[in-house]
Amino acid sequence: MVRLWWIPMLVAVPAPALAQQAATPDDDAEILVQGRAQQLYRTLVTTVGKSAQDPLDIPQALQVINHDLFVDQGARDATDLYRNISGVSAFSYAGVTFRGFRQDESFYDGMRGNPFIGFSVPQLFNIDRVEVLKGPAGLFFGPGAPGGIINYVSKTPSDRSALRTVVTGGTYARAGISSEATGRVDRDGVVSYRVGGFFEAMEPFRRNTLNKMLIGDAGLSIRTHPGGLLTLQVTAYDSYLRANRLRGVLVDDKGRFLTSIRWNANEKSDWLHLNSTAWSARYATTIGDAISFDAGVRRFKSTERQQYHEPRGRSTTNPDLVVREFRDQVRPVDGLSFMANATATTTLFGMAHRFQLGGDWYREDNGLSSRILRSGVLPLSLSNPVYGRSSGDALRARALPFTVTDTRARRVGAYAQDQISLTERLLLVAGVRWDRFEDAVRVATAGRVTSDSGYRDSDVTFRGGLIYRPRTDLSLYASWSEGFDPQAPASQNRDAGGPFAPVTGNQVEAGVKSRLLGGRLQANAALYRILRSNLLQVDPTRSPVNGVDPLSPIGEVTSKGFEVDLTTDITPRWVLLVNYGYNDTRVTDTVAGQAVTDAIGSRFANAPAHKVGFWTRYQLESIGTAFALGGEAVSSRISRSGQAVRPYAIFDASITKSLGFAELMLRVDNLFDKVYAASGFTRQTGHFPGEPRTVLAELRTRF
Template sequence: MAVLVSVASLGGFGSAWANETPAATAEADDPFLVIVTARARQLYRANETTSGKLATAPLDSSLNIQVLNAELIRDQGARDAQDLYRNIAGVSLFSYAGVTARGFRQEEIFFDGLRGDPYVAFSVPQLFNVERLEFLKGPAGMLYGPGAPGGLFNYITKTPKTEFSARATAVVGTEARTGGSVEVEGFLPGDNAPATRLGVFYEDRNTPRRNSGSEVLILDGGVKTNLGPAALTLQATRYEQNLQGNRLRGVSTDNLGRFLTDRRWNHNEKSDFLDLTANVLQARVEWPVTESLKVDAGLRYSESLERQQYHEPRGLTDNNRDGVPDLSRREFRDQERDLDQLSFGANAVWSRDLGAVRNRVLVGVDAYRSELVNNNRPSLLGGFTVVAGLPAPLSLTNPVYGVTDPKTYNLGARVRTSAIQERVGAYLLEEATIGPFIATAGVRFDRYEDESAAATFEDEKATWRAGLVWRARPDVSVYGQWAQSYEPQGVSSQDPLAGGPFAPTEGEVLEGGVKTELLGGRLQTTLAIYEIVRTNILQSDPRGDVNGDGVNDMVAFGEVTSKGAEFDLAADLTNNWVLTASYAYNDTRITKTNGATVITNSVGERFANAPEHKAGFWTRYQFPELGLALALGGDYVDVRTSISGQKVRPYTVFDASVIYKVGPWSTLLRVDNLFDETYAASGFIDRTGHFPGEPRSVFLEVSREW
């Protein structure tokens, strides 16, 4: 169910189509937005994006950016990031907030173009204060520094407004779901009053797995004021997530991917939990220095504490010796992660026509520092039978909880470790337009330093990007790009005793495609073909401690190549009926080895959790005279393999929404997994099983606007 930057969409209830003249010039004086040619009335169409760092209409850009906007998030009743992945061509769930993007595992997240993900390791981003999600496909090292080659997630948060508006929402649904939210903007009186925003979100519900629940509280506020020629925006957010019966692993399967027990089975006791608290402060300055020079800068600070106590699956056993595993062996883990992050970024854009050449130059710098402190108790491994003071094994078919009490476990003292990351980068990008051709070239220099008790490592890296667009017609463009990415190896892997230091993992993409806005913008498509080559991936040496120094060695892998094609379509079938659809093909394979080992995240020649085919759609039909709209979506994910080589079976899931609006009142009736399909959303390792997709759920949301 893909939604493009250039999605054509419906107008409001009872509204005829307005003038279809492109509106790309509406924000043309702001160089920090990528403007999208749009019609006057929109539904799922995004008319701006900040992830490209240069204001460019989609048909003029060699970047491939997909946008999921506020209207789509609302119509799909999305609560967290996992609810949105199915909308993005080439992206599928891997684990928690991690995804497979164009064949590679990707976990890093940006907010408003800055590093500083407050959700730490195993918590999933919530969407209450998110205006839209932008996914920049392919390596983005030249623009953003270290990152995975499949793409980059950039969450754009809601900002203060000057015009008064308010919205109150209440929700009730299956799994004992209850909650509500309130948002108020532009509430200060006076014509020259600063822009303001306040928001509160709370929701409590059981989740489908036994013993598990989710309680979420988000407090969000901001103010924007003018400081002479510049505008200053200040934002503050508080996140609290209390997840009962977590951290959730998967459900055990056989080698053909069939669940060995009910998908609601949970390895955790009712007293287990994963709790997150996080505070985020953010400031942004925008300064139009002259008509041809624009400057902005952002500063983001976050402090997060993730605490968890849970029973980790340690493997299956056949207790009654009938040839079928029936018990899950468990260990108990008590972990704390304390993460502080500080991120800064600044950009300057200079525009000047040089004869027949329209010229734009982007200069930017960014810096990031994080300190992660782990404060964990050593894990406690139980046996196949109940042993006093140890975790009891759990039956797959008839689980009995509470047999042993974690309070009685003989745990060791906490072990404190820390890791510090520092990143500094500077970049230069030139864009030149000559007739129907738009050429872009950029370079970035990064310096990074990682420090832990095991090792301290520092290095520097240069990355490049080049793109070319040919405006074949006003409604058709042909584009191509070449770009690079890199990721420093984990600091613990740089230990000389483990064979370090190691050069970073590197990625390189060649991509070409065609973008269209046909029939006056009513039919828009993007076709992309790409090849990504990733080198120097690190893994454990299967020979273990090669030098006999007490530390297991690491080895650098050879090369993995991802080849694929993606097609996205958005069409106004009628004035009241809109359709978006997408298809992605991907083939990610090992193309070179080091002759000593094979990469951990592979089975034979294919990468784990990388489907060869993925397709989706989202369609909405409205009845303006009734104030009613019906929406239906579908998602197909092809067969995959888990990290351990077990089959992850293909699935097709349908979702539906009914939206009714009368005056200031609106209701959303949302049904997920309409036909209650039993499926695995992704695979992991055999001892923890596959992550089950949620069974059918329903909720009703009622909202009032002022």
């Protein structure tokens, strides 16, 4: 277990020095700031294209959610942000539905290496902003799902002395404290630091549950010369979730819960424990006025341990009982990532060019040791669950051998892109990327290897686009981009007919981006079509081999839709954010009677046709108070088993009061206590219920 008890003490060390350097009465005396969208929410620069660039010059839809919006909304983890992103909705745990497709992978500072493996959700304490690039992002990020990527950009050291502390409390016994400090190590600010600690505990609404999250984050930045900066960072996470791995609550075919949403298949003795540490080093420099270069390395090691009761559906003899099995699992992951990028601007043949070159390499060793106890595990009643009678299941499971699955993945790629100013208003973008991957999986039970397979391949993908800027604050664009995603290593089993070529895909997109009225109005719209081919399905024309169903690449999926995002200052004190996404994702080519993963017939699981999110905040400067209201509406969906997932609309509200030396925020989520399913899963495990009405209070101080 990672010991992080020292973090609050470490954070407190700089406090005396910071107190001496506290802001003057005219500097940061008022924490609340008017015109939040224009001054704080507006996005002028993004690095989602691997180098700093104006979003209006990127021929693809994107969104950037910065730290100021985190603070105003009281966001804690990634799930708190989905309502701000058009085309994105919850799937399960940290996974999302992204333009109709399931997406589980995240990037940190432009590199692979998500420390929240398996069934844990990314936290936002040490995150400065979240960048979302929509559609195939293979040119810059390599193989992946076609819906898009989410890139978490870390907070970094600063030479400005500052100390921020937040104390939280709320319903479900919620209590926590966090603190972070930045400042100079030396008088000239050549070396600066950041150190932070976060702790929060609560007993959520599901029976038997208890969540504890502990984060420690420290970093140093070293200015090597006026244009160069080296940043070193280490972050440790310790997450303990009692009565987890948390599954859903069973529903009928119309999506109605069969019992209270507090129901949980897990005993109080069940648990999930994640220990994770990530180290990173990033160097960025400029060479004159025309060239910039950056390189990074990221290493992480995570271990997620689980002992829990898995629901296996209702009993055939008594529908009030849910059959269960006990699972004991260990998931170690070791990942290492490198990247390097260079950007140069020059003039050739009378036209301005912006060249980008880069490459990345990633290694991940992923393990799963699992043993499952199926006999003698007591079922659990839906109407009157009685807990505490299954504490011996963990001891009995120890007599079983572990089945060990070792998965090894290697990725290497390089890209080149040129952005050409054909005229002052017309830009042409063209890029190419080469990738090579190697995947292997070995399965052994009690030391005996039962399966050993692997596959390697390479691919070349392209990206092109046109951007027309009739005004400096408006751009119209059209683009075409390709991507691919290697088949799951387990699917490369030779008995199943493997190895198989990757899933391929492309997207055609057109849209408009704007930053009008001096930045007061930021409005974007996009229309897209994604085609994904080569998906594997069971081949009904062939017989099983050694008990393994044969697979064939006989699936195709088409996703079509449009999205609108609006951020505006209605008045200097009133801000509004609205997003809407329409999506139609369907299987367009398949074998009769077969379905691709996460699809039922022609429809995809957890892919809503309509999703709306909004957030508005009004500040009464005369009393130093801001009032906010937010909401999300999601249309009907289906689960992975074809059960209905009912539509829902929920609303949140908050009040933030300036106290001079601090500010106090009171937030109420699910204002009208709506009972709803955030997403569907399977018939055996049910739908994931959304949180009932909850109250959160934050006291924030900053010096």
